[in-house]
Amino acid sequence: MITKGIRGAITVDENSPEAIGSATIKLLKEILKVNNIEIDSISHAIFTLTKDLNADFPAKYARVNLKWKDIPMMCFHELDVPNSLPKCLRVLIVVNCSEAFEPEFVYLEGASNLRK
Numbered sequence: 001m002i003t004k005g006i007r008g009a010i011t012v013d014e015n016s017p018e019a020i021g022s023a024t025i026k027l028l029k030e031i032l033k034v035n036n037i038e039i040d041s042i043s044h045a046i047f048t049l050t051k052d053l054n055a056d057f058p059a060k061y062a063r064v065n066l067k068w069k070d071i072p073m074m075c076f077h078e079l080d081v082p083n084s085l086p087k088c089l090r091v092l093i094v095v096n097c098s099e100a101f102e103p104e105f106v107y108l109e110g111a112s113n114l115r116k
Contacts, residue, residue: 006103009090011110017056024058031106042071043094048078050088
């Protein structure tokens, strides 16, 4: 078994706990669905948020709403590059998988412009 990373991103409507929570759950559910990922195969997850999103921790919503209680997660601020996409939440989910697994990255809402 090896590990592979699955990237994803979504823009968040506003800097509020509700908006961050809703965007987090929407993004994670879509990544799990598209990649047919079982929660037990997740090694860890890293979240980043742009500097204009600081109202809450995305990992909290994965832990509480998706039952990721035993998955190590961390949250960081994304590098503040001039003219970068505002209000963007990104995630890297690392999964234990077979070598044949081909991850499909998921970019939703305004973040779909990041990968055309």
